[in-house]
Amino acid sequence: xxxxxxxxxxxxxxxxxxxxxxxxxxxxxxxxxxxxxxxxxxxxxxxxxxxxxxxxxxxxxxxxxxxxxxxxxxxxxxxxxxxxxxxxxxxxxxxxxxxxxxxxxxxxxxxxxxxxxxxxxxxxxxxxxxxxxxxxxxxxxxxxxxxxxxxxxxxxxxxxxxxxxxxxxxxxxxxxxxxxxxxxxxxxxxxxxxxxxxxxxxxxxxxxxxxxxxxxxxxxxxxxxxxxxxxxxxxxxxxxxxxxxxxxxxxxxxxxxxxxxxxxxxxxxxxxxxxxxxxxxxxxxxxxxxxxxxxxxxxxxxxxxxxxxxxxxxxxxxxxxxxxxxxxxxxxxxxxxxxxxxxxxxxx
Amino acid sequence: xxxxxxxxxxxxxxxxxxxxxxxxxxxxxxxxxxxxxxxxxxxxxxxxxxxxxxxxxxxxxxxxxxxxxxxxxxxxxxxxxxxxxxxxxxxxxxxxxxxxxxxxxxxxxxxxxxxxxxxxxxxxxxxxxxxxxxxxxxxxxxxxxxxxxxxxxxxxxxxxxxxxxxxxxxxxxxxxxxxxxxxxxxxxxxxxxxxxxxxxxxxxxxxxxxxxxxxxxxxxxxxxxxxxxxxxxxxxxxxxxxxxxxxxxxxxxxxxxxxxxxxxxxxxxxxxxxxxxxxxxxxxxxxxxxxxxxxxxxxxxxxxxxxxxxxxxxxxxxx
Numbered sequence: 001x002x003x004x005x006x007x008x009x010x011x012x013x014x015x016x017x018x019x020x021x022x023x024x025x026x027x028x029x030x031x032x033x034x035x036x037x038x039x040x041x042x043x044x045x046x047x048x049x050x051x052x053x054x055x056x057x058x059x060x061x062x063x064x065x066x067x068x069x070x071x072x073x074x075x076x077x078x079x080x081x082x083x084x085x086x087x088x089x090x091x092x093x094x095x096x097x098x099x100x101x102x103x104x105x106x107x108x109x110x111x112x113x114x115x116x117x118x119x120x121x122x123x124x125x126x127x128x129x130x131x132x133x134x135x136x137x138x139x140x141x142x143x144x145x146x147x148x149x150x151x152x153x154x155x156x157x158x159x160x161x162x163x164x165x166x167x168x169x170x171x172x173x174x175x176x177x178x179x180x181x182x183x184x185x186x187x188x189x190x191x192x193x194x195x196x197x198x199x200x201x202x203x204x205x206x207x208x209x210x211x212x213x214x215x216x217x218x219x220x221x222x223x224x225x226x227x228x229x230x231x232x233x234x235x236x237x238x239x240x241x242x243x244x245x246x247x248x249x250x251x252x253x254x255x256x257x258x259x260x261x262x263x264x265x266x267x268x269x270x271x272x273x274x275x276x277x278x279x280x281x282x283x284x285x286x287x288x289x290x291x292x293x294x295x296x297x298x299x300x301x302x303x304x305x306x307x308x309x310x311x312x313x314x315x316x317x318x319x320x321x322x323x324x325x326x327x328x329x330x331x332x333x334x335x336x337x338x339x340x341x342x343x344x345x346x347x348x
Numbered sequence: 349x350x351x352x353x354x355x356x357x358x359x360x361x362x363x364x365x366x367x368x369x370x371x372x373x374x375x376x377x378x379x380x381x382x383x384x385x386x387x388x389x390x391x392x393x394x395x396x397x398x399x400x401x402x403x404x405x406x407x408x409x410x411x412x413x414x415x416x417x418x419x420x421x422x423x424x425x426x427x428x429x430x431x432x433x434x435x436x437x438x439x440x441x442x443x444x445x446x447x448x449x450x451x452x453x454x455x456x457x458x459x460x461x462x463x464x465x466x467x468x469x470x471x472x473x474x475x476x477x478x479x480x481x482x483x484x485x486x487x488x489x490x491x492x493x494x495x496x497x498x499x500x501x502x503x504x505x506x507x508x509x510x511x512x513x514x515x516x517x518x519x520x521x522x523x524x525x526x527x528x529x530x531x532x533x534x535x536x537x538x539x540x541x542x543x544x545x546x547x548x549x550x551x552x553x554x555x556x557x558x559x560x561x562x563x564x565x566x567x568x569x570x571x572x573x574x575x576x577x578x579x580x581x582x583x584x585x586x587x588x589x590x591x592x593x594x595x596x597x598x599x600x601x602x603x604x605x606x607x608x609x610x611x612x613x614x615x616x617x618x619x620x621x622x623x624x625x626x627x628x629x630x631x632x633x634x635x636x637x638x639x640x641x642x643x644x645x646x647x648x649x650x651x652x653x654x655x656x657x658x659x660x661x662x663x664x665x666x667x
Contacts (some may be wrong), residue, residue: 319458
């Protein structure tokens, strides 16, 4: 039992380590200095208060998109559609932020709620199709991502602007930005979103671990037939899990729309935050606390990467390679488990 | 503008946009028929496009007219080798196939952009100078009406793509190899009992999908974008995946769906020049392939059933 828990803890650590080593091999092979590269990365992520602020800001949507992916995972669903749900959430939040003028204590929650609702609705479709028609959610959510991207762009062009490429800035009353947080971090783009993300992580933990509904959701994830036999409504639980997952994704979009950017602009491609959420969730072991840690790691990697070209000459894409390899290693945990048992046997 | 002129704009451009999708979708058919989900088609196309453009830029002087063809060949090989990662993770290490595919996509875009910056010192390559020539197919292009629409002024890879769909159909449904491939995807344990090496068949299938997606990406980059940057392949792999599903995991169906998606793409681009289409907002044409795929999966356009063992790693001796 104890050794099992230890292995579960060791796998993500080893995966990160192997990913970093592979990254340094890539740097050596292509003629860069890995020590300079990684020191630049470290400095760019935590070097001074500005960088720390940026890292926490980047971590915010990662926590939420990671929670979204993980929540679906725990119920036996693979929500690749977090990206699309995030985009519609972003759109809804900005829309509410621009269209209304209300006191802050109503406006801000309303905008976040709108984002959660939009994300939930976007996830309702694949959830419903899965429950009712047994259509695999992976394909439907991928398709919904593209539909979200194109529809959102069309709405920005036609409704939120006059054939322009971005919306107006949201009203101050819907903004998550904070003079205080900016001033203590040397005017980074840090905003109050991090508080919301941490609350969301607690909500996810409580929902899954401490409520009857959460128990049902996890049971359906483990074994649909057994849950059905035990009298649980499998279809309803599948739809519910997708909707909650989508709501988390929508709120991740609100973080970008109400905090980081304060508007929404026409997108040529995906933000990537939703897809990175898959990596965050996997590395975090689909558990709320693990996700906070892995979101911190990926946030630091992404923000720190920006420092690499100027001080070490290494292209920022190195970090994408490292992230991809970390996913590979976590996914191939069979390999790591095999190695660990081999090492243990030899130790005896 | 008459109907014929409109068709003369739309149909050749539909075939033009469909070619990369056909290659990649056929690759997807191989992989998924063997029971391995390949979400990584997008990344494999990225690698193909990158290889095709870099080879073309580097060797255009030495090989002249032959360059784009050799580029396709090299992209095919690199695509197959790159797909080995997906094969090793999902077949030997029993990784979640969707997760491994996602990792392939991340890795492909990261690695190719990293190398572009390393080689060219900027985020985008130069334009390639040597592309494919347009040809008229002899005899067929002389047929009235159909000839000029389908067989005049097309790129050779487009015709190869369509011909290849028939070859793949023959291979999958009429040869022992194809039978084994399908049996591994439907019921790997039964196949194993009959002496078929499940892992080997799946490795071959995944590498074929990598090779074809590599060609698809290179064709896209050589004919359509003519350079490589982060946005060169944006969703074409997923569209090919959609075409494969819309075509019900059948090579000819996948080709038909790819042609249809190419048609939708070409409408969204050339539609502005055509009178009655100008009124239709482009967003409808942009989302059409995705909406149709969802409808097809739901069963509104005939039931589409995936291979039975799709997505499950085969573990010997496990019931």
